[in-house]
Amino acid sequence: MAPYVAREWGPRATDLMWRIKELADPDFxxxxxxxLNRDPGVHLRxxxxxxxxxxxxxxxxxCGFCEPVCPSRNTTTTPRQRIVVRREMVRQPPSSPLLAVLLEQYEHDGIQTCAADGICSSSCPVGIDTGTLIKExxxxxxxxxxxxxxxxxxQRYEAVERVARGGLRAGHLAASVLGQRxxxxxxxxxxxxxxxxxxxxWPASMPPAAPGRLPDTSRDGTAAVYLxxxxxxxxGNPGALASHPTLPEALVAVSxxxxxxxxxxxxAAGHCCATPWSSKGYARGQAYMARRTAAALWRWSDGGALPVMIDASSCAHGNRTCEIGLEHETGRPYASFVLLLEELTRR
Ligand code: SF4
Ligand code: SF4
Structure with a gap:
């Protein structure tokens, strides 16, 4: 931008900038x-x-617009830095010692510490989700x-859920007998x-297990499918709260x-938005779970006649943006009938 500063600001303001620069930073x-640069051709070199x-x-x-929103910006790298380093890797010849160092350091600083939440895409003027790059x-x-x-x-996710709840119950029971430490x-x-x-x-704040049974509900007269x-x-509810109502119990009652x-x-058990697999780069698990859940949502909602509600925005986002779905069967994007909680509430 240096050759255009005077054209943008005019000679008086530019002269003022030069005087301030020379006073505050005389050695440049x-x-x-x-x-500020007096070389009119600087932008061509x-x-x-x-x-x-x-x-x-x-x-x-x-441009760096994505940097302030990135949760890893103060830990390792920002989205812009992840992309800039990736470009530097591509610039390097295969035998480059710098490439070897970048590859080694990028594993932690670029790949492992990205939350893959895609929040960077919300402020990117060209819509780049650096999380998608990292997942790739x-x-x-x-x-x-x-x-x-x-x-x-x-394929065994329902059993995984049961085992996870059992582990939480066993852990809390052991903590009450042996102590947290x-x-x-x-x-x-x-x-x-x-x-x-x-x-x-096993942190002290580990929540307890959710009840094994979800609330009883009826299909008759329902406004939406709730997954x-x-x-x-x-x-379950965090330790500081009463164990009931759970989130599903409260949501069913309020609705x-x-x-x-x-x-x-x-x-409903055993179905998931597939984010646990996609975010870690497990393509086969992601494809299986995404298709399974898409097929179930299609069936539960009578082919999209009922809206679908999911009680975690990250999971709703995972379902809405999932590229693996039922397009072949339905001829329309599967995400089009998944509604976020706020959307249902507005109806
Ligand atoms: S990812 Fe988007 S917001 Fe971030 S530096 Fe690149 S263009 Fe700018
Ligand atoms: S997806 Fe990765 S790069 Fe983008 S905001 Fe989240 S942590 Fe940062």
């Missing part, structure tokens, strides 16, 4: 030549290349064995021996009082 140490990277992020103009890079890292394990988990030490020891990625910690998110089928009764299908 700060941003030398970046905005030292051009930065933008090599092509993955299609999802290759249009990035490196994670998918490339998955081995066939890991993919098979991810698929098995998806002793119970926390068990997963900590397993994490040290096995993997800090695969084995969760409680798997996280709300596994975790009925508001004249919009909800129906929870009897076979």
């Amino acid at each position: 140490i700060l941003g030398p030549g970046v905005v 030292n051009l930065k290349s933008t090599p092509e990277i993955e299609a999802t992020a290759t249009k990035c103009i490196e 890079l994670r998918r490339r890292e998955r081995t066939p064995r890991e993919e098979a394990a991810g698929l098995r988990l998806a 002793a119970v926390a030490e068990i997963p900590a020891a397993v994490r040290r021996c096995v993997s800090t990625d695969l084995v969760p910690t 409680p998110a798997c996280i709300n089928r596994i975790f 009925a009082r508001g004249g919009l009764p909800l129906w929870i299908p009897g076979d």
Whole structure:
């Protein structure tokens, strides 16, 4: 922009800027030549290349609008930095020592610490979701064995939910007998021996298990299909709250009082938006779960006649944006009949 500053601001304001610059930074140490520059051809030299990277992020103009919203911005990298480093990798020849260092450091600073929540896309002028780029890079890292394990988990998700609730119950029971610190030490020891990625910690704030049974509801006269998110089928109310009503119980009661009764299908367990798989790059598990849930939602909603409500916005978003769905069967995007909670409330 340097050659255009005078044209934009006029000679008086530009002269004023130069005088301030010369007073405050007489040796031109700060941003030398970046905005104030007397060379009229500066914009034609030292051009930065933008090599092509993955299609999802290759249009990035490196404006940085996405940076303030990124949850990892103060931990490792911002979305813009993830893309800039990716470009630098592409610029490097295969034998480059710099490339080796970037690849090594990018694993933690770029890939592992991205929440893959896609919130960066909300402020990007060209609509880039850096989380999608990172999910693509994670998918490339998955081995066939890991993919098979991810698929098995998806195929047995109802059992996984039961085991998770059982683990929560057992953990809380043990904590009440042995104490929180002793119970926390068990997963900590397993994490040290096995993997800090695969084995969760047991924090003092660990919520209790959700009840095994979802509230009884009726299909007759229902205003919407209600699919409680798997996280709300596994975790109950936080410890500081009474254990009842749970979120599904409260939502069913409030909706009925508001004249919009909800129906929870009897076979809701085991269905999920597939985000746990997509965000970690497990393509086979994601495809299986997305198709399974899409088919169930289609069936439960009578082919889209009833709206569908999900009680976690991240899961509703996962369903609405999932590219794997029922387009082939229905001829219209599956996401079009999934409504967010607010949308239902407005009706
Ligand atoms: S807001 Fe979009 S275009 Fe700007 S740096 Fe971020 S990803 Fe790139
Ligand atoms: S998806 Fe990744 S890069 Fe984008 S805002 Fe979330 S953590 Fe940041």
